[in-house]
Amino acid sequence: MMKVALVGNPNSGKTTLFNELTGSTAKVGNWAGVTVDKKEGTYKKAKTPMDIIDLPGVYSLSPYTLEEVIARDYIVNEEPDAIINIVDATNLERNLYLTTQVLETDVPVVIALNMMDVVKKNKDSIDTKALEQKLGVPVVEISALRAENIERLMELVGKATTKRQPLDIFKDSKLETSYRQLVDLFTTNGVKQAAFTASKVLENDEKVLSFESVVALKDQIEQITTVTEDNEALMADVRYGFIDSELSSTIKKSRILGEMTTSDKIDKILTNRLLGLPIFAIIMFFIFHCTFSENFLGLGIASPGVYIQGLTEIPIGWISSGIESILDTLGASSWVYGLIVDGIVAGVGGVLSFIPQILLIFFFLSFLEDSGYMARVAFIMDRILRRFGLSGKAFLPLLTGFGCSVPAIMGARTLEGEKERKLTMLLVPYMSCGAKAPIWALFAAAVFPNHADLMTFGIYFIGIFVAILSAILLKQLVFKGEVTPFVMEMPTYHWPRLKNLLLRLWDKLKGYLVRAGTVILASTIVLWFLGNFNLSLQMVEANSNDSILGVFAGAITFIFEPLGFASGSAGWKAVVAILTGLIAKEAVVSTMGVLYTGMESEEEFLGDDDATASLVATIAHTFSPLAAISFMTFNLLSIPCMAAVATLRAEMNDRKMFWFTIGYWIVIAWIVSFLIYNVGTLLGF
Amino acid sequence: MNLKDVKPGSTVTVKKVSGAGPIRRRIFDMGITPNTQIYVRKVAPLGDPIEITLRGYELSLRKAEAQEIEVE
Numbered sequence: 001m002m003k004v005a006l007v008g009n010p011n012s013g014k015t016t017l018f019n020e021l022t023g024s025t026a027k028v029g030n031w032a033g034v035t036v037d038k039k040e041g042t043y044k045k046a047k048t049p050m051d052i053i054d055l056p057g058v059y060s061l062s063p064y065t066l067e068e069v070i071a072r073d074y075i076v077n078e079e080p081d082a083i084i085n086i087v088d089a090t091n092l093e094r095n096l097y098l099t100t101q102v103l104e105t106d107v108p109v110v111i112a113l114n115m116m117d118v119v120k121k122n123k124d125s126i127d128t129k130a131l132e133q134k135l136g137v138p139v140v141e142i143s144a145l146r147a148e149n150i151e152r153l154m155e156l157v158g159k160a161t162t163k164r165q166p167l168d169i170f171k172d173s174k175l176e177t178s179y180r181q182l183v184d185l186f187t188t189n190g191v192k193q194a195a196f197t198a199s200k201v202l203e204n205d206e207k208v209l210s211f212e213s214v215v216a217l218k219d220q221i222e223q224i225t226t227v228t229e230d231n232e233a234l235m236a237d238v239r240y241g242f243i244d245s246e247l248s249s250t251i252k253k254s255r256i257l258g259e260m261t262t263s264d265k266i267d268k269i270l271t272n273r274l275l276g277l278p279i280f281a282i283i284m285f286f287i288f289h290c291t292f293s294e295n296f297l298g299l300g301i302a303s304p305g306v307y308i309q310g311l312t313e314i315p316i317g318w319i320s321s322g323i324e325s326i327l328d329t330l331g332a333s334s335w336v337y338g339l340i341v342d343g344i345v346a347g348v349g350g351v352l353s354f355i356p357q358i359l360l361i362f363f364f365l366s367f368l369e370d371s372g373y374m375a376r377v378a379f380i381m382d383r384i385l386r387r388f389g390l391s392g393k394a395f396l397p398l399l400t401g402f403g404c405s406v407p408a409i410m411g412a413r414t415l416e417g418e419k420e421r422k423l424t425m426l427l428v429p430y431m432s433c434g435a436k437a438p439i440w441a442l443f444a445a446a447v448f449p450n451h452a453d454l455m456t457f458g459i460y461f462i463g464i465f466v467a468i469l470s471a472i473l474l475k476q477l478v479f480k481g482e483v484t485p486f487v488m489e490m491p492t493y494h495w496p497r498l499k500n501l502l503l504r505l506w507d508k509l510k511g512y513l514v515r516a517g518t519v520i521l522a523s524t525i526v527l528w529f530l531g532n533f534n535l536s537l538q539m540v541e542a543n544s545n546d547s548i549l550g551v552f553a554g555a556i557t558f559i560f561e562p563l564g565f566a567s568g569s570a571g572w573k574a575v576v577a578i579l580t581g582l583i584a585k586e587a588v589v590s591t592m593g594v595l596y597t598g599m600e601s602e603e604e605f606l607g608d609d610d611a612t613a614s615l616v617a618t619i620a621h622t623f624s625p626l627a628a629i630s631f632m633t634f635n636l637l638s639i640p641c642m643a644a645v646a647t648l649r650a651e652m653n654d655r656k657m658f659w660f661t662i663g664y665w666i667v668i669a670w671i672v673s674f675l676i677y678n679v680g681t682l683l684g685f
Numbered sequence: 686m687n688l689k690d691v692k693p694g695s696t697v698t699v700k701k702v703s704g705a706g707p708i709r710r711r712i713f714d715m716g717i718t719p720n721t722q723i724y725v726r727k728v729a730p731l732g733d734p735i736e737i738t739l740r741g742y743e744l745s746l747r748k749a750e751a752q753e754i755e756v757e
Contacts, residue, residue: 236713383731
């Protein structure tokens with residue numbers, strides 16, 4: 001099958017074109033060893049189907065970012081049969097910068113001039129024929145968004161099968177002589193992609209300079225040219241110079257520099273010095289309100305997120321009662337029944353019921369991203385986050401963490417720097433998520449009935465405070481050395497396309513379901529087993545002190561004793577609650593319900609209003625205020641849940657950092673709780 | 686004069702880009718090369734970064750990076 005790589009700038013419409021070409025055949029994976037999406041699909045409308053590979057969106061083929069290295073390695077080493085270089089026609093000059101680099105290889109290229117509809121609407125024009133002639137490759141005007149001219153594009157791609165003469169941009173430039181000598185040298189010595197390699201050597205490209213075939217010719221290269229730091233400047237000048245002198249004449253613009261477009265007018269309001277921050281706050285509030293509020297717009301009805309979540313609980317309920325009756329008919333033994341109903345169905349079902357809200361948040365965030373607003377959020381927030389060693393782009397994933405850690409950790413993908421991405425993922429759980437809220441509510445009612453709001457605020461504050469301190473600390477110690485430039489394109493605002501949003505949600509959903517079926521399933525089974533069997537493997541009352549979990553909790557109670565909440569004969573109960581909380585934070589309150597009120601099962605506890613009152617009363621006299629804060633702090637700062645851990649593992653893609661992060665969460669949770677309890681005690685609280 | 690000190694609403698021409706490494710390269714890749722015209726569009730609500738228009742598109746960069754760009 002013909003292999004076709006899709007190359008283009010970020011925001012050039014590459015994803016839209018890819019979706020258009022491949023439809024439902026697309027598969028998302030990772031490039032070997034790194035967390036950069038690798039998307040591959042099949043174009044079926046041609047006589048012979050083509051394999052389409054979506055390379056990461058890049059501005060250049062420099063050796064500095066992960067995405068750029070992936071793109072160039074693919075082009076040079078894998079040698080696709082053809083390349084579609086998608087070019088944003090509304091932003092031709094800068095997009096052609098990448099084109100000049102791609103065309104220095106001999107791989108057949110077809111240029112897809114995207115967003116031609118917008119160009120025409122702006123009353124600008126582009127002389128496609130002239131452009132074709134200057135670049136020496138076919139240029140097709142398309143609109144990926146409206147699916148215009150795609151078949152024509154693919155027809156030309158199908159014909160583009162013979163190797164090309166690489167584009168020569170060095171005519172009359174200062175580097176012309178050295179370039180030609182290098183090309184000759186590389187050609188005679190059989191170096192792959194001689195022209196491309198020559199211009200990269202001139203650019204002082206460390207990666208190309210370290211190629212074996214290039215290192216072997218080191219002496220001869222040095223005879224031809226001395227490559228200095230300044231070569232980068234010269235090369236950028238040669239490329240843009242070529243674009244300015246040869247290609248600019250093909251564009252006719254009716255707009256003058258600095259004139260306002262509709263997008264500019266929208267931007268003027270959204271990033272206004274006075275209104276920018278309040279508008280952003282309102283948008284964020286609205287997103288969270290739509291997703292998590294029980295009282296939508298003050299109307300006393302559930303928000304869309306809560307409503308849909310309620311709806312999904314119905315089929316989960318059916319499935320669970322269906323399974324129950326099947327087990328009844330089969331006469332399953334009590335442990336099989338318990339494992340399937342209380343363990344697997346309750347555990348996995350509980351996690352699955354969060355999917356609507358996670359997807360809804362993701363929908364809103366994808367909407368903001370596709371519309372171009374996300375870049376503005378980074379623009380507005382950068383100043384604040386830079387103080388802590390992060391960039392403006394980290395703000396959104398962190399904020400999402402207040403909803404749910406899972407989409408927040410996934411959202412960190414948009415960050416450019418590897419270290420910043422990992423640091424952000426580590427900080428995410430410190431933003432108190434939705435599932436932790438019931439714990440705060442329980443303790444507020446039990447221990448701080450008169451200061452509930454203040455206490456809740458305080459807990460959120462502790463989280464943010466620890467996040468800030470951790471960011472500063474880890475930036476110095478662990479994630480040091482990386483400087484991520486904040487040189488970011490501000491894309492034109494446009495209305496997102498539903499198809500793209502839905503495809504993105506579908507990818508996320510698939511990933512989440514796979515994790516629910518593997519890691520989460522496995523951990524609920526293990527937890528259920530530990531909570532329902534004693535050491536001689538006989539079934540005992542759920543999570544009781546005879547169970548393995550209870551015995552284990554009792555054995556490690558000493559670790560938690562310095563934190564103030566695990567002392568005394570009932571201390572092990574708090575430890576069990578902590579342990580189940582590591583699997584899922586929703587489990588903390590229900591576990592405490594069972595353990596502290598002597599209810600038979602979690603369902604019985606949750607279905608009984610008096611039970612809540614009795615739990616509140618028990619907690620009120622079991623926990624001192626300081627012990628309560630310490631307990632909450634530990635829950636706030638330690639491992640958020642297995643779903644987040646599974647997501648972290650996939651997204652980090654780095655064993656060492658993954659375990660470091662897990663360890664960091666636990667150790668910091670312990671230290672902060674310890675400090676709160678003991679300093680508080682010393683101060684006489 | 687460097688780009689950091691240019692008032693919003695004015696147009697300048699790039700003379701030279703100093704600095705080194707990935708950031709400098711990124712600045713070049715984004716089209717900030719000698720003789721490029723830059724229109725300084727605005728400053729972020731909190732005073733940094735800034736937004737500029739060049740080669741027909743919008744770009745934002747921090748003042749720290751703008752400082753490396755000499756203009757007139």
